[in-house]
Amino acid sequence: MVMPMPFSTEDLSIYYGEFQAIKNISMGFPAASVTALIGPSGCGKSTFLRSLNRMNDEIAGSRSTGHIWMDGIDLTASGTDVIKLRQRIGMVWQRPNPFYKSIYENIAFGPRYYGIKNRKQLDEIVETSLRRAALWDEVKDRLKESALALSGGQQQRLCIARALSVNPQILLLDEPASALDPVSTGKIEELITELKKDLRIVIVTHNMQQAARVSDYTAYFYLGTLVEHGETDQIFTNPEKNSTQEYIMGRFG
Amino acid sequence: MEHSKVTPREAQRRRLPLEKHRIEDWIGRIYTSVCVVFLIATIVSIVYFVTSKGVATFAVNGVGIMDFLFGTRWAPDASPPAFGAMPAIAGSFLVTLLAALIASPLSIAAALFMTEIVPTFGKRILQPAIELLSGIPSVVYGFIGLTLIVPFLRDHVGGQGIGVGAGALVLSIMILPTITSVAADALANLQRGQREASYALGATRWQTIYRVVLPTVLPALLTGIVLGMARAFGEALAVQMVIGNAPFIPTSLLESASTLTSIITLGMGNTAMNSIQNNALWSMALVLMLMTFVFIMIIRLLERRNRI
Numbered sequence: 001m002v003m004p005m006p007f008s009t010e011d012l013s014i015y016y017g018e019f020q021a022i023k024n025i026s027m028g029f030p031a032a033s034v035t036a037l038i039g040p041s042g043c044g045k046s047t048f049l050r051s052l053n054r055m056n057d058e059i060a061g062s063r064s065t066g067h068i069w070m071d072g073i074d075l076t077a078s079g080t081d082v083i084k085l086r087q088r089i090g091m092v093w094q095r096p097n098p099f100y101k102s103i104y105e106n107i108a109f110g111p112r113y114y115g116i117k118n119r120k121q122l123d124e125i126v127e128t129s130l131r132r133a134a135l136w137d138e139v140k141d142r143l144k145e146s147a148l149a150l151s152g153g154q155q156q157r158l159c160i161a162r163a164l165s166v167n168p169q170i171l172l173l174d175e176p177a178s179a180l181d182p183v184s185t186g187k188i189e190e191l192i193t194e195l196k197k198d199l200r201i202v203i204v205t206h207n208m209q210q211a212a213r214v215s216d217y218t219a220y221f222y223l224g225t226l227v228e229h230g231e232t233d234q235i236f237t238n239p240e241k242n243s244t245q246e247y248i249m250g251r252f253g
Numbered sequence: 254m255e256h257s258k259v260t261p262r263e264a265q266r267r268r269l270p271l272e273k274h275r276i277e278d279w280i281g282r283i284y285t286s287v288c289v290v291f292l293i294a295t296i297v298s299i300v301y302f303v304t305s306k307g308v309a310t311f312a313v314n315g316v317g318i319m320d321f322l323f324g325t326r327w328a329p330d331a332s333p334p335a336f337g338a339m340p341a342i343a344g345s346f347l348v349t350l351l352a353a354l355i356a357s358p359l360s361i362a363a364a365l366f367m368t369e370i371v372p373t374f375g376k377r378i379l380q381p382a383i384e385l386l387s388g389i390p391s392v393v394y395g396f397i398g399l400t401l402i403v404p405f406l407r408d409h410v411g412g413q414g415i416g417v418g419a420g421a422l423v424l425s426i427m428i429l430p431t432i433t434s435v436a437a438d439a440l441a442n443l444q445r446g447q448r449e450a451s452y453a454l455g456a457t458r459w460q461t462i463y464r465v466v467l468p469t470v471l472p473a474l475l476t477g478i479v480l481g482m483a484r485a486f487g488e489a490l491a492v493q494m495v496i497g498n499a500p501f502i503p504t505s506l507l508e509s510a511s512t513l514t515s516i517i518t519l520g521m522g523n524t525a526m527n528s529i530q531n532n533a534l535w536s537m538a539l540v541l542m543l544m545t546f547v548f549i550m551i552i553r554l555l556e557r558r559n560r561i
Contacts, residue, residue: 058452060373086455097446100469109464110454159450166454 006031007170007200012066012076014044014051016059021047023224024066029170029217034192034201036211036232039221040247045204048221049172052202053089054082070170087114090163094175096155098147098162103130103139106147106158110166125165133161134191153184160191171195173203177210189214208248212236220244300542307539310336310532321536327500327516329530336533338513340502342540344417345512347503348492349485351421356429357478361467363429364436369462372441380437387430395491398423403495412507413497420496420512424488428481435477439470476555483548487541489514513537 008028014021022044029035037045047056054075056062068075075085087110099106107126116122126143130136135157139150147158156176163171173192177185192201192214205211211218212232219229220241228235228244239245310316316336324337363383367375402422407414447469451461467474489512497509498519517534524531 053453055449055453058449083455083457086453091449091453093446093449095446097444097450099447099450099465109451113454113456113460162450162454 006072007070008068009048009052010067010069012048012051012064012068014047014056014062014064017061021224022051022064025226027219027226027229029200029202031200032196032198033216034196034203034214035217035219036215037202037204037219037221038206038208038211038247039227041206043221044224045219045221046174049174049202049204050091052170052172053086053091054080055091057082087166088168089170089172090166090168091172092156092159092163092174092176095179096152096159098150098155098158101147102144103147103150103158104143106162107165110162114166129161129165130158132164132195133157134187134194135161151184153180153187156180156184156188157191160188160195164195169199171199171201173201175204175206178206185210208236208250220247222247303535303538303542306532306535308536309527310529310536314529314532316529316533316536321533322540325502327511329520329524329533334529336529336536338533338537338540340500341511341513341516341537343502344420344496344510345486345514345541345544347417347510348420348424348496348512349482351417351506352424352428352485353478353482355421355425356432356481359425360429360432360477360481361436361474363433364440365462365466367433367437368440369458369466375437376441380434383430383433383437387434391427391488391491392494394423394427395494398426398491398495406507410507412505413509414507415495415497415509416505416507417496417503417510418506420492420510421506423491423495424485427488427491428485431484432477432481435480436470436474439473439477440466443470472555472558476552479548479551479555483545483552486544486548487514489518493518513541517541 008026010026012025013023025048037049039045050056051064052068052075056064064076066076070085070088074080099109101109104126107129108122111122111125116125127136127140130139135154138154139145139158142149147155150158156179160171160176176192177188180188189210192203195201196216203211203215215232217230218232218235220227220235220239220243222243228239228241230240235244236248239248310321311318321336321338322342323339324335325339326335326337327340328335363379367379367383371379398419403414403419405414406412406416406419406422410418443466447465448461451465452458456464492512493515496511496515498511498515499509500511500516501508503510517537520530520534524534
């Protein structure tokens with residue numbers, strides 16, 4: 001397990017004021033794989049996920065110690081360009097949050113920030129991103145329509161396409177399917193399996209079956225600590241710790 | 254099976270508590286209905302009264318509607334009298350638009366500061382303070398304008414100080430809190446996900462405000478501006494105190510002018526009921542009322558758009 005990886009945390013702690021939400025977590029995220037973060041509500045897994053692209057910076061009173069390494073760069077260093085960092089690490093939330101704009105503008109939004117003005121180039125990015133999010137066929141004739149007219153599942157795939165539009169290397173998913181119906185959930189899961197070929201994905205989920213289905217590695221969080229981290233098969237069939245087994249079996253949480 | 258043994262009399266007794274509830278229910282219903290009928294009757298009679306009085310100028314006194322709306326000479330006591338309301342209409346629109354132009358950018362920037370830059374301090378201290386400001390009576394604003402703004406304009410800009418510019422400034426200060434609090438509410442109610450999504454794509458705070466926050470809440474911001482304009486358009490006292498009240502279409506911001514409201518407040522004590530002079534004032538009131546309806550309709554339309 002312990003080998004140098006281009007994306008990992010080292011001794012990472014997150015505080016909200018006096019409260020320590022994350023306690024000295026060191027873990028790596030292998031390339032071309034899905035890592036699932038599981039654990040009962042309030043265990044810190046979402047906080048941990050949000051810290052990876054420094055979205056916690058936006059929450060008043062939060063601070064961190066330790067390191068997040070990406071390609072040998074410490075993302076937690078004070079001089080880090082958070083803007084550039086977030087271009088490389090995309091994020092999708094539990095509730096679909098498309099902008100109040102057209103489908104096209106939702107996708108073109110990010111690339112425009114990075115100075116792409118050429119219409120043809122933008123068209124291309126929009127199509128590629130929507131194709132990668134398996135949404136293109138459903139929306140290609142209505143790109144100018146409001147994104148809010150889409151169904152919940154489509155909106156969530158649009159949000160994934162939007163995150164992909166700036167070509168990130170890492171995708172953070174915060175319970176991306178928990179607000180969706182089973183069919184939409186299935187589509188999102190298929191999409192995750194497809195996307196991991198050229199991305200590394202970190203997903204927070206409350207759904208054990210989902211973690212087992214989509215992830216290669218699973219990390220079990222409890223009260224801000226990383227209890228166990230390993231290959232998903234091993235965590236689900238033969239966990240080392242008792243509390244991991246109890247949580248997975250649904251005995252608490 | 255107990256039920257079968259109950260006599261009709263017993264049944265009557267058992268139903269009594271229920272009857273009491275029903276009476277209460279009816280009392281409540283009648284009371285609220287009476288209040289609503291009273292309210293509707295009041296509104297309808299006001300609209301009817303203002304309309305009938307306002308129309309009398311044209312129907313009874315024979316003043317031409319076009320002469321009234323577009324006539325530029327207001328001289329009700331001259332012989333023959335002239336009832337051109339254009340100077341007042343123009344004055345009203347001018348001070349309202351100017352006030353909105355001055356107040357809107359300030360208010361929206363203030364609302365952005367309160368909600369985006371210092372949200373905690375903004376919500377706890379700034380917003381209640383701004384709401385307090387909107388409760389200050391207009392005569393106080395007018396008094397402040399007369400005491401501070403008019404002398405300042407006279408000494409540093411020129412003219413007599415009183416005039417369109419002073420009126421617009423006083424009104425803009427008056428409507429600042431209105432626009433600010435509507436804008437701040439709209440910004441605070443914007444879903445957090447909208448901002449997060451923008452930040453997560455690598456947008457800066459300024460880009461997020463400019464490209465996501467403002468366009469999304471634009472209808473609500475416009476609602477705030479129109480609300481402020483409605484307030485400015487209908488304001489009488491504060492404007493009348495600083496605008497100078499000369500019945501001419503002003504050619505400069507430092508020139509004295511008048512508004513529909515200021516002519517009504519100044520003239521109403523000096524005219525006899527049912528005289529042509531009095532009816533002409535009612536016609537002005539009618540114009541004011543219709544304009545207020547227009548403002549309210551615009552707000553309704555914006556709110557409908559906002560819901561999408």
